[in-house]
Amino acid sequence: MPISDYLRELRSHVGTGLLLVPAVTGIIHNEAGDVLMVYSTDEFWGTPGGAIDPGETAAQAVVREIREELGIEVEPTALLAVYHLHVTYGHGDQVDYTSLAFRCRVVSGEISPVDGEILEWEWAAPADVVARGVQIPEHVLHADYSGPPVF
Numbered sequence: 001m002p003i004s005d006y007l008r009e010l011r012s013h014v015g016t017g018l019l020l021v022p023a024v025t026g027i028i029h030n031e032a033g034d035v036l037m038v039y040s041t042d043e044f045w046g047t048p049g050g051a052i053d054p055g056e057t058a059a060q061a062v063v064r065e066i067r068e069e070l071g072i073e074v075e076p077t078a079l080l081a082v083y084h085l086h087v088t089y090g091h092g093d094q095v096d097y098t099s100l101a102f103r104c105r106v107v108s109g110e111i112s113p114v115d116g117e118i119l120e121w122e123w124a125a126p127a128d129v130v131a132r133g134v135q136i137p138e139h140v141l142h143a144d145y146s147g148p149p150v151f
Contacts, residue, residue, distance in 0.1 A: 006054055016092035023097040024062040025049030026104040027080055027136075033143040034123035037132065038069065041117055042089060045132045048118070049099065058100045069118050072109035076102035080140045081150040101136050103145075 003011075010019060025047045028036040038048050048069050052061040059076045066074050081101040088094050111121060124132070126141035134141075140150050 004051060004053055007051060011093065016094060018094040018096060020096050020098070022052045022058075023050060023085075023099040024052060024058050024065060025099050025101045025136075026062045026066050026074060026076070027101055027141060028066075028074065028104050028106060029143040030123050032123070034125055035129045035141055036111070037122055037124045037129060037134075038113075038118045039120040041119060042087075046134055047101070047129070047136075051097075059102070062100075062102050062104060066104065068115045069113065070109075070121070071112040071114040073107040074104035075107050077105050078103040079149045080145065081136045083135045083150075085135050101140070 007019070007021070026036075026049055027047060030036070036048065037045050039045050048066050049062060050065040050069075052058055053064075056064070062076050063074055066072060079100060080103055083099055083101065085097045085099055086095070087097065113119070113121065126138050129141055130136070130138045137150050139145060140147075
């Protein structure tokens with residue numbers, strides 16, 4: 001779902017003005033250690049995720065977002081990073097996301113974009129993920145990273 005009812009209601013009051021939004025992203029690795037990247041209807045590459053809904057924990061949000069976007073069930077196994085991302089969407093909406101990046105393990109399902117938000121997906125090396133604009137430090141994106149979360 002591209003925008004929740006909650007954010008739609010906020011937008012009805014603030015128009016395209018800046019919103020501060022808590023969000024999540026899932027870092028999913030394949031057996032080669034590459035990271036799953038998605039290309040969305042917002043016309044940029046990133047990692048799967050989205051806004052946290054009211055009453056939802058960050059862990060619940062990352063599971064829900066990945067299920068909605070890709071049709072797979074995941075389990076968050078580690079918090080990797082907390083980072084900031086400013087986005088101005090094509091229609092003018094401005095958002096400052098404070099995003100929590102979780103390493104996620106696929107529990108079941110096959111990747112199959114289901115909600116119309118994801119147009120393409122592919123696996124990319126951590127350096128390529130960063131080169132495409134993901135704001136998470138590269139060393140955290142490696143499958144074998146076991147250090148503390150990066151802030």
